[in-house]
Amino acid sequence: MLPYKSLIALQKRTAVPVYQQISNRLVDLIRGGVIKPGASLPSSRQMATLLRVHRKTVMAAYEELYVQDWVETIPRKGIMVSKRLPEISQKICKEMPGKKGYSHQPRIGYRNIVPESQRILNAGDHRLIINDGFPDLRIAPLDSILKEYRYLLRQPAMLRRMQYGDPAGSLNLRESLSQFLLDTRGIDCTPENIMMTHGAQMAISLAARLILRPGSTVVVGEPNYFMANKIFEECGARLIKIRVDENGMDVDALERICERKKPDLLYVIPHHHHPTTVTLSCDRRMNLATLIRKYKIPVIEDDYDYDFHYDSSPILPLASADHGGHVISVGSLSKCLAPSVRVGYMVAPSNFVRQASELRKLTDVRSDNLLEESLAIIFKNGDFQRHLKKSVKLYRQRRDFMCSLLNDELGNKITFTIPSGGMALWVKFNKKYPLSGISARASARGLYISDGLFYDSPNIHYNAIRMGFASLNEKEMRMAVDILKSEM
Ligand SMILES: Cc1ncc(COP(=O)(O)O)c(C=O)c1O
Structure with missing residues (x-):
């Protein structure tokens, strides 16, 4: 018999249930050729003793393998590895003529929603981002949401609500x-x-x-x-x-x-x-x-x-x-x-x-x-309402900080009005400082800031952007404004 005890090492500190660890490991061993098609697996009682788990846990693991077609139950012989493993075998079909894969340009007629030439600057590639006015993800109550999500998943009644509805x-x-x-x-x-x-x-x-x-x-x-x-x-x-x-x-x-x-x-x-x-x-x-x-x-x-x-x-x-x-x-x-x-x-x-x-x-x-x-x-x-209260307090402080920082550092180059709410300032840059250039230079230094061109209409160029203050702490705001200042 194979040394199952050492081949199937069970982890205690993991969210993966023990029966699934056993079945996953057995699949790996079958796939890797360690356990051959047609080979017998130890009885659930034997395997339970070897792995020091409850027999029902092994039965659940075997059931999982059976459902996935990795094993068969043979009367009076026990559990055997399937002779035809359930790997997806690609149907061989004749090669389609021509080049494989997708090219850039489709061969079908379609509408362009944005001009193909529109520059796409990916905010996510930057170490600092001045966004349009988004919340600070670091304070988002994601743990509370996740906790309830997990709790709901364990409720049998929830299964019914997982239909389209x-x-x-x-x-x-x-x-x-x-x-x-x-x-x-x-x-x-x-x-x-x-x-x-x-x-x-x-x-x-x-x-x-x-x-x-x-x-x-x-x-x-x-x-x-x-x-x-x-x-x-x-x-x-x-x-x-x-x-x-x-x-x-x-x-x-x-x-x-x-x-x-x-x-x-x-x-x-x-x-x-x-x-x-x-x-x-x-x-x-x-x-x-x-x-x-x-x-x-x-x-x-x-x-x-x-x-x-x-x-x-x-x-x-x-x-x-x-x-x-x-x-x-x-x-x-x-x-x-x-x-x-x-x-x-x-x-x-x-x-x-x-x-x-x-x-x-x-x-x-x-x-x-x-x-x-x-x-x-x-x-x-009440977690949602408490989160809102906390956010409003924090964002008010950040709005005030951002406003005084901008006044101190860029006061003669920009204009803005302090908003009574929201998560952004509408900052107009003096025409001497075109935002397209500032945005490109700031990007090279790791700061994403929009060029604001999407606010323009055919006859109005605003040279203005929304500067989101809610998602940046004071240190980040200082770093961002320092970069802007030196690139203007
Ligand atoms: C004025 C306005 N309406 C709607 C939206 C879209 O919000 P949501 O993220 O909830 O789709 C935005 C997003 O920035 C917005 O600025």
């Missing part, structure tokens, strides 16, 4: 979220009014695709969140741009447009407008709510950053006012947790939510239910 997302999370939205921003909605999405981005896209047709008109701010503009253009809509000043979108300009012809959609970012970070003033918000009711304008209210306000209590979103069912509110949990934890939501009349869910199914049958259920738990036990 409701494309609107976890009911538990939608229940928790409806309470949270009421408590934090006065949005009165039920779980039927909420659809969970992969981030706010998906919610904007679904709402736009349901509302717009080729030739539709969409009123947006100038400048605006470029990814939203892209969505609307992809739907075949024409953008009507109105000025965004220090009080937010120019609502009088919207009224003049409505007097001529009602637009098919208005896209508004009421708090910390992207990119300029301004907040729609209270007066304008009230006028806007009146206009929406008067002209029955469909609205996507993108409140991606609402949870981060630093100075006083925030102005409530349009969705909390009497809007006559015209406002589709969009929000993001990714901004509170981590950009790659893709969870956002849409709040809308329930029939709209239903149609949006059906539309979603065409590209993404549903979101990650285990993640959503885990989030529902951290909403219920």
Whole structure:
């Protein structure tokens, strides 16, 4: 008999269950030719004695091998290694003529979503990153989420919820979220009014695709969140741009447009407008709510950053006012947790939510239910709210630090206004200092900073960028600003 005791070394400190360690090791031994096809394995009792484990553990390991076709059970002989091992054997087929593999250029007709020539600077390759305004992943409550994720995996009832299920997302999370939205921003909605999405981005896209047709008109701010503009253009809509000043979108300009012809959609970012970070003033918000009711304008209210306000209590979103069912509110949990934890939501009349869910199914049958259920738990036990509180406190300090650092070091070369919330500053660089050059030189020194070109429109060059302060600690901010200073 083979020296199984030394061939199968079991680890105590590992998450891999013992039976799986045994079956994995036996597969390795079979694959490596140490145990030959047709050979008998020791009985479960013998193997249990050899390895000093419970017999049931060996039986579970053998069961695993049997299910995977590595062994057969032969009556009165015991367990034998299969004569035909379950390795994937590639079917031999005639070589296709021509070159193998994928080339750069497809031989099929397709649309370019971005110009092929667009420079792609990969932020991840840099040691320091000034991003658009993302949270600090080092404080994200990923452990809490993971703990609940693991806990849920062990619940037998969870198996049933791992089917495709409701494309609107976890009911538990939608229940928790409806309470949270009421408590934090006065949005009165039920779980039927909420659809969970992969981030706010998906919610904007679904709402736009349901509302717009080729030739539709969409009123947006100038400048605006470029990814939203892209969505609307992809739907075949024409953008009507109105000025965004220090009080937010120019609502009088919207009224003049409505007097001529009602637009098919208005896209508004009421708090910390992207990119300029301004907040729609209270007066304008009230006028806007009146206009929406008067002209029955469909609205996507993108409140991606609402949870981060630093100075006083925030102005409530349009969705909390009497809007006559015209406002589709969009929000993001990714901004509170981590950009790659893709969870956002849409709040809308329930029939709209239903149609949006059906539309979603065409590209993404549903979101990650285990993640959503885990989030529902951290909403219920208060971990999420505690994390938000902690983040707001920290990001307020970082905003203040970044503002004074920029004033001290680059004061005569840039201008910016201190935002009341959000995670970024909108920093305009003096025209003498073109951002394209600064971005390239900073990149060579390990600092990623955007060149801001995507904010430009054909006749406006802003030479400005969003400088995210939330994800950098004070030392990192100093290092980044030092590099910028020396490259200007
Ligand atoms: C204004 C605005 N809306 C929506 C999004 C997308 O957010 P999410 O990551 O939740 O999809 C962003 C991302 O930066 C944003 O700036």
